[in-house]
Each structure stands twice: as structure tokens, then as C-alpha cells.
Amino acid sequence: MGDDSIHEERKEVKTNRALFISFEGIDGSGKSTQVQMLYHYLLNSGHVAHLFREPGGTAISEKIRSILLDKANTEMTPTTEVLLYYASRNQLMTEKVLPALSRGEIVLMDRFVDSSFAYQGVGRGLGKRPLNFLTKFATGGKKPELTVLVDLPLETAEDRLSNKTLDRFESESRAFKERVRQGYLYLAKREPDRYLVLDGRLPPEEIFGVIKKRMNQLLGISD
Ligand SMILES: Nc1ncnc2c1ncn2[C@@H]1O[C@H](COP(=O)(O)OP(=O)(O)O)[C@@H](O)[C@H]1O
Numbered sequence: 001m002g003d004d005s006i007h008e009e010r011k012e013v014k015t016n017r018a019l020f021i022s023f024e025g026i027d028g029s030g031k032s033t034q035v036q037m038l039y040h041y042l043l044n045s046g047h048v049a050h051l052f053r054e055p056g057g058t059a060i061s062e063k064i065r066s067i068l069l070d071k072a073n074t075e076m077t078p079t080t081e082v083l084l085y086y087a088s089r090n091q092l093m094t095e096k097v098l099p100a101l102s103r104g105e106i107v108l109m110d111r112f113v114d115s116s117f118a119y120q121g122v123g124r125g126l127g128k129r130p131l132n133f134l135t136k137f138a139t140g141g142k143k144p145e146l147t148v149l150v151d152l153p154l155e156t157a158e159d160r161l162s163n164k165t166l167d168r169f170e171s172e173s174r175a176f177k178e179r180v181r182q183g184y185l186y187l188a189k190r191e192p193d194r195y196l197v198l199d200g201r202l203p204p205e206e207i208f209g210v211i212k213k214r215m216n217q218l219l220g221i222s223d
């Protein structure tokens with residue numbers, strides 16, 4: 001992910017307008033599928049693009065990720081959880097995201113701040129206040145130009161994960177996951193211009209068609 005060597009091989013690189021785009025949704029919604037399709041589409045069109053996952057994306061952040069997702073960490077408090085997320089996020093923003101954006105490059109995020117609002121703010125019940133503070137403190141308040149929310153019913157998402165070994169969040173209760181889903185929908189309603197909400201039950205190519213259209217609008221390309 002975010003492998004710079006891919007870009008160095010490209011001779012004809014397009015002039016970019018820095019764009020910061022996040023993908024959100026519950027586990028199994030199809031975010032990673034879509035963000036990867038967009039990443040390859042952008043690279044194939046000659047853009048300089050990076051894809052980072054959260055938590056993760058730097059050496060330190062990936063170590064924090066393994067603590068956060070470890071199912072053995074049953075005693076982790078919601079406060080520890082949110083602080084670890086923002087520690088991972090600050091490292092990623094400082095080391096990779098902000099420098100790429102200041103070079104005028106495109107940054108795609110497989111989860112970002114809205115995940116914390118939905119999972120820790122709503123799912124764990126921490127509320128908005130600590131999240132607003134931490135977002136400002138750890139990210140400088142940098143917001144994505146576009147957030148794609150892949151939404152779908154819990155049952156569909158759970159069916160898709162049925163053959164997978166589940167991590168700490170994937171094995172959470174249905175009530176928790178439903179709060180997270182509703183948390184996302186609330187965020188999307190509050191900021192309709194930033195959010196693109198898509199039906200995750202549709203075939204991947206159909207979902208991607210809508211994302212590609214919006215992406216091309218952001219890039220100033222009409223199709
Ligand atoms: N639109 C879709 N329709 C049906 N299955 C999908 C779709 N998108 C993704 N999948 C499948 O669902 C599973 C979860 O997708 P993934 O992209 O990893 O979701 P997430 O990153 O949101 O957890 C994968 O097995 C993937 O192949």
C-alpha cells in the first residue's frame with residue numbers, strides 16, 4: 001500500500017490537484033474493494049496516488065494496528081482504544097499524508113476520522129467532544145474533500161465475513177455494529193456535500209461506476 005516505487009517508474013505523470021478521499025463503512029461493506037479499484041484506476045490514468053489503511057500505513061501505525069485489532073485484548077477500554085487510533089493517525093498524517101498532499105498528490109484512505117466518530121463516538125458511546133478535540137489535536141482538522149460511505153445491512157456484511165477469521169471489531173456484537181452503521185448514516189446526513197453514500201449490495205463494478213464519475217468531477221474531467 002502506498003508503494004512509492006510504482007510511481008517512480010512512471011515517466012508521464014499528470015499534474016495533480018491534491019485530493020484527499022476517504023472510504024468508510026462497516027466491516028464487510030466492500031470499502032477495501034472499492035478503494036483499491038479507485039487506486040488502480042488513478043495510477044493507470046497517470047496520476048500520483050497513495051493508498052493508506054487505518055489504523056496503519058506507517059511502521060509505527062501498523063504496530064498500533066496489531067494491538068487494536070488483537071482479539072486477545074478484551075480488557076481494552078474505549079479511551080485507550082480511541083487514543084491508540086489517534087496515535088496511529090497522527091503518525092500517518094505527519095509521516096505520509098500531509099507531505100503527499102503538499103506535493104499536490106492524491107491520497108486515498110481506507111478508513112479515516114469518521115471511523116472514530118462512528119466506532120468510538122457512537123459505537124462505544126464516547127460522544128463527539130473527545131473526538132472533536134482529538135481530531136484537531138492529531139490531524140490538524142484536515143478533512144477529506146470526499147468521503148465514500150459504502151452502506152449495507154449488517155446481515156449482508158456478516159455473510160461476507162463468514163469464512164474469515166474475525167478481528168476484535170469484526171467479532172463485536174450486532175448491537176455495536178448497528179450503532180456504528182447508524183453513526184455513519186448520521187454523519188453523512190450532516191455533511192451531504194462531503195459524503196457520497198452508496199448501496200454496498202450492488203455489484204462492485206456498479207458501485208465503482210458512481211465513484212469514478214465523482215472522482216472525474218473532482219479532477220475536472222467530464223466523461
Ligand atoms: N459489491 C460487492 N458485492 C458482493 N461482494 C462484495 C462486494 N464488494 C466486496 N465484496 C466481497 O465482500 C468481502 C468484503 O469486502 P471488503 O472490500 O474487504 O470489505 P471491507 O474492506 O469494507 O471490510 C470480500 O470477500 C469481497 O470480495
Ligand SMILES: [Mg+2]
Nearest residue numbers: 031032033110
Ligand atoms: Mg477492508
